[in-house]
Amino acid sequence: MGFRRYGNGIAKGMALTFKHLFRKPITTQYPEERLNVSRRTRGTQIIWNRDTCIACSACARACPIGCIDMSTSRGEDKKLKVDNITIDFGLCIFCGLCVEACPVGNAIFLSYNWEYAEYQRSKLVLSNDELLYSNTKQVSGYYHPDVEKTLPEQTLLVNRTNRGKPWD
Amino acid sequence: MTLKTEPFVINLGPVHPSTHGVFRLRATLDGEVVMDIEPIIGYLHRGIEKIAEGRNYKQDIPLTDRLDYVASMSNNLPYVMAVEKLAEIAVPERAEYIRIIMAEMQRIASHLLAVGSLANDLGTFFTPFQYMFREREKIVDLFEMVCGQRLLYNYMRFGGVSHDIPDEFIPALCKLVSTMPGFIDEYDQLLAENEILLARLKGVGILPKELAINSSVSGPMLRASGVEWDIRKVDSYSVYDRFNFDIPTEVIGDCYDRYRVRIQEMRQSVRILEQAIEQLPPGEVLAKVSPRLKPPVGEAYAHIEAPKGELGFYLVSDNSEKPYRLHIRAPSLINLTALREMVIGWKLADAIVIFGSIDICLGEVDR
Amino acid sequence: MQTSVTSFNPTFAFNTLPPDWPGNFWLHWLVFTIILIAFIIVSVIMFIWFERRLIGRFQIRLGPNRVGPFGLFQAIADVIKILTKEDIVPQKADKVVFWLAPLVALVPVLMVFAVVPLQSGAMLVDLNIGILYVVALSSIVSIGIFMAGWGSNNKYSIIGAMRDVAQLISYEIPLVLSIVGVVLLTGSLSLTEIVGAQNIPFILLQPIGFFVFFIGSLAEINRCPFDLVEAESEIIAGYNIEFSGSKFATFFLAEYSEAVLLSALTATLFLGGWSGPLLPPILWLLIKMFAVFAIIIWIRSTLPRFRIDQMMAFAWKFLLPLALINLLLTSLQIVFWPEASSWIIVLLSFAILVALILVWSKSFKPGGNKVGI
Ligand code: SF4
Ligand code: SF4
Numbered sequence: 001m002g003f004r005r006y007g008n009g010i011a012k013g014m015a016l017t018f019k020h021l022f023r024k025p026i027t028t029q030y031p032e033e034r035l036n037v038s039r040r041t042r043g044t045q046i047i048w049n050r051d052t053c054i055a056c057s058a059c060a061r062a063c064p065i066g067c068i069d070m071s072t073s074r075g076e077d078k079k080l081k082v083d084n085i086t087i088d089f090g091l092c093i094f095c096g097l098c099v100e101a102c103p104v105g106n107a108i109f110l111s112y113n114w115e116y117a118e119y120q121r122s123k124l125v126l127s128n129d130e131l132l133y134s135n136t137k138q139v140s141g142y143y144h145p146d147v148e149k150t151l152p153e154q155t156l157l158v159n160r161t162n163r164g165k166p167w168d
Numbered sequence: 169m170t171l172k173t174e175p176f177v178i179n180l181g182p183v184h185p186s187t188h189g190v191f192r193l194r195a196t197l198d199g200e201v202v203m204d205i206e207p208i209i210g211y212l213h214r215g216i217e218k219i220a221e222g223r224n225y226k227q228d229i230p231l232t233d234r235l236d237y238v239a240s241m242s243n244n245l246p247y248v249m250a251v252e253k254l255a256e257i258a259v260p261e262r263a264e265y266i267r268i269i270m271a272e273m274q275r276i277a278s279h280l281l282a283v284g285s286l287a288n289d290l291g292t293f294f295t296p297f298q299y300m301f302r303e304r305e306k307i308v309d310l311f312e313m314v315c316g317q318r319l320l321y322n323y324m325r326f327g328g329v330s331h332d333i334p335d336e337f338i339p340a341l342c343k344l345v346s347t348m349p350g351f352i353d354e355y356d357q358l359l360a361e362n363e364i365l366l367a368r369l370k371g372v373g374i375l376p377k378e379l380a381i382n383s384s385v386s387g388p389m390l391r392a393s394g395v396e397w398d399i400r401k402v403d404s405y406s407v408y409d410r411f412n413f414d415i416p417t418e419v420i421g422d423c424y425d426r427y428r429v430r431i432q433e434m435r436q437s438v439r440i441l442e443q444a445i446e447q448l449p450p451g452e453v454l455a456k457v458s459p460r461l462k463p464p465v466g467e468a469y470a471h472i473e474a475p476k477g478e479l480g481f482y483l484v485s486d487n488s489e490k491p492y493r494l495h496i497r498a499p500s501l502i503n504l505t506a507l508r509e510m511v512i513g514w515k516l517a518d519a520i521v522i523f524g525s526i527d528i529c530l531g532e533v534d535r
Numbered sequence: 536m537q538t539s540v541t542s543f544n545p546t547f548a549f550n551t552l553p554p555d556w557p558g559n560f561w562l563h564w565l566v567f568t569i570i571l572i573a574f575i576i577v578s579v580i581m582f583i584w585f586e587r588r589l590i591g592r593f594q595i596r597l598g599p600n601r602v603g604p605f606g607l608f609q610a611i612a613d614v615i616k617i618l619t620k621e622d623i624v625p626q627k628a629d630k631v632v633f634w635l636a637p638l639v640a641l642v643p644v645l646m647v648f649a650v651v652p653l654q655s656g657a658m659l660v661d662l663n664i665g666i667l668y669v670v671a672l673s674s675i676v677s678i679g680i681f682m683a684g685w686g687s688n689n690k691y692s693i694i695g696a697m698r699d700v701a702q703l704i705s706y707e708i709p710l711v712l713s714i715v716g717v718v719l720l721t722g723s724l725s726l727t728e729i730v731g732a733q734n735i736p737f738i739l740l741q742p743i744g745f746f747v748f749f750i751g752s753l754a755e756i757n758r759c760p761f762d763l764v765e766a767e768s769e770i771i772a773g774y775n776i777e778f779s780g781s782k783f784a785t786f787f788l789a790e791y792s793e794a795v796l797l798s799a800l801t802a803t804l805f806l807g808g809w810s811g812p813l814l815p816p817i818l819w820l821l822i823k824m825f826a827v828f829a830i831i832i833w834i835r836s837t838l839p840r841f842r843i844d845q846m847m848a849f850a851w852k853f854l855l856p857l858a859l860i861n862l863l864l865t866s867l868q869i870v871f872w873p874e875a876s877s878w879i880i881v882l883l884s885f886a887i888l889v890a891l892i893l894v895w896s897k898s899f900k901p902g903g904n905k906v907g908i
Contacts, residue, residue: 040313157309158344184771186768516770517769
């Protein structure tokens with residue numbers, strides 16, 4: 001141990017930090033400057049489609065947390081229909097297993113939006129029509145390759161450049 | 169003349185900037201010298217092993233993410249491997265390669281974090297940490313691309329992985345792999361020869377070879393003590409036998425050696441990634457597995473070389489949908505057991521650094 | 536050398552001052568004191584902003600940029616935040632000491648500024664023992680820090696305070712010895728005369744002295760790599776761990792005004808103070824101060840911190856001999872070779888500096904090893 005050298009290691013380190021002084025910042029100024037997230041983003045909401053859902057409850061069974069609360073009944077035409085579906089987004093871990101479990105393929109989606117915040121926990125519990133697609137929610141491409149193709153390409157840090165040159 | 173001094177006890181943690189989570193070290197100090205320490209764990213205990221018994225096999229995958237939450241991909245892998253062993257599921261070749269790519273990327277990301285926070289414990293004002301987070305960010309970006317999330321990936325499935333990698337993935341990965349050695353050189357330039365860092369790390373917290381083996385330490389810590397033991401080589405799971413790579417080892421087993429081993433392992437991971445990209449075969453990524461998987465009665469143990477050491481999952485099945493028992497061999501917990509021997513006699517500042525050089529993740533220690 | 540304090544009369548010799556400036560002595564005193572304190576506070580705010588922005592750039596990020604143009608008002612926003620926070624006094628604290636500590640830390644620093652020449656004659660008092668006064672007062676800060684550590688009755692803070700005292704005792708000596716070199720060259724203890732004597736900045740004539748002084752001053756203001764006093768990864772915040780609200784703000788102010796002070800002193804002693812072509816003198820001083828501080832920030836953004844025993848060893852085994860050698864060489868030169876051309880001396884002293892560092896770092900072993908328990 002000990003100082004085997006005479007400060008040249010320190011000098012090298014100082015040279016490196018000095019070099020970084022002239023590199024472009026890698027941070028982004030968030031609310032103004034937004035990066036595209038992944039096309040497969042598991043965003044912070046789940047979007048449900050009443051028309052295509054066959055009320056099989058596979059999603060509720062697949063959920064590891066048990067945060068999908070679904071009650072179904074047979075209607076007049078002997079078809080199952082969803083009476084009530086409630087998802088507690090305070091519990092949901094956005095694992096995507098419900099989306100994978102759905103046999104229909106386009107009845108339940110994760111959202112592409114990820115900015116979701118409420119002041120009260122009770123407001124995180126959404127049910128029925130609140131879960132439907134609306135123009136504030138966008139569907140993510142997770143497990144839905146057809147949707148994935150329509151979404152913009154993800155911004156990657158590897159592709160960022162430093163003053164016109166790629167990051168060296 | 170000897171002054172009469174009185175030892176005093178201080179609590180490092182559970183809320184302390186360098187305990188890397190909620191961990192408590194009850195240290196008895198004589199002035200600055202650590203006379204005794206007593207690690208107190210359990211602040212983050214969530215009972216993962218017990219929760220797992222109440223859920224079915226597939227639902228346990230997200231749980232494993234939450235063990236070592238800075239290296240989720242490598243936690244998924246041994247669990248699905250254990251289930252595959254139990255249920256005798258064959259994995260498509262492409263999926264094996266994707267798994268290895270993910271595991272190696274995860275290793276780089278985890279080591280970057282380990283070295284970065286070690287530098288922070290040493291007192292550099294976040295600069296190496298920030299540089300290393302830049303590269304970690306690039307890797308996390310790629311993980312986000314394949315599985316949609318940045319921290320808890322939930323990507324591996326029984327018989328493969330949940331998604332095939334998208335088309336943009338391989339070019340981006342190539343770019344990452346080609347620039348990565350340059351960045352590792354930069355870290356070396358910043359840290360490896362710094363005299364203050366050498367004075368702080370060299371010879372500090374030596375873990376002798378015998379002690380390392382006897383206390384069942386694994387991963388970079390074991391290799392820094394001079395034992396050439398890497399599960400990727402000794403029990404080449406998945407398709408690791410198809411790659412050329414070395415196992416970096418050091419001799420003394422001090423903090424500096426642990427740091428060196430991590431840096432060199434990153435270089436080796438880059439090598440593996442290069443080969444994996446080249447060899448990546450086309451094909452399926454997910455074998456057909458029933459969603460209500462009921463493995464036959466039996467038990468299985470699968471282990472991998474996770475970034476922090478040997479991570480193993482031991483599963484017992486009673487032919488139901490849920491595992492009868494899941495036990496996790498968490499490398500962080502077992503590596504932590506060697507802490508006391510290493511720390512005693514060193515100064516308080518060294519204790520923090522030695523603790524940082526073990527690189528534990530409290531999610532895994534407490535489970 | 537005249538060391539009596541006969542000229543202790545404050546001389547308000549602001550150049551710009553009209554001769555018929557109204558008011559008596561005490562009015563002058565009050566006005567200029569307020570101006571000086573305002574100057575210190577403004578430069579502290581600018582230093583904080585500068586440090587945060589620059590360290591951001593070293594870390595490839597931007598630094599604070601939200602409050603005001605370029606984030607200039609960030610420090611002001613922080614001050615407002617800190618001052619409106621609850622002022623917590625621990626129950627078991629030694630109340631009197633706890634209350635006094637921030638003041639004891641701040642006041643000496645402010646007092647030192649009285650003798651720092653901002654431009655020719657622009658100072659509160661032109662003491663002929665200026666540098667002695669600076670050295671004497673600036674070490675009082677440590678008493679404040681120790682009071683804080685003791686008074687807050689916290690194990691972390693007492694460790695921090697003990698470290699600070701150890702650090703101060705070790706580093707004060709090489710620091711003062713390195714100043715003596717400058718004093719020998721000038722032949723006066725007055726800061727104005729030291730500036731006046733620098734036809735060639737003393738950094739060139741006294742490179743060893745500058746080296747020792749700069750490192751010593753880093754330790755003096757508890758800056759990286761000597762920030763053990765508040766090492767956040769070991770003892771969290773050291774002596775000020777229990778302080779909040781306005782007391783914490785006072786400590787923060789004290790710490791940064793010490794940084795301002797040391798940058799100003801470095802500029803004055805070694806970089807030629809306010810003198811410089813074209814620009815107004817005060818601007819030259821500010822430029823030099825910021826340049827010195829930029830280097831301190833650069834060091835902070837790169838280096839890890841010493842361990843306590845290594846820090847002590849560094850002071851006693853490395854800096855002290857260097858300072859003594861410098862003193863010896865300077866006095867030899869003044870006695871035996873006073874007519875030497877300055878450029879030869881510049882070359883020689885740089886050669887000696889490099890040789891000394893090479894020789895010393897070979898044999899120098901910092902710190903002890905494991906302690907047998
Ligand atoms: S994303 Fe996961 S946790 Fe959330 S509802 Fe679906 S299955 Fe449950
Ligand atoms: S799995 Fe799909 S189809 Fe079945 S209930 Fe859920 S959303 Fe509807």
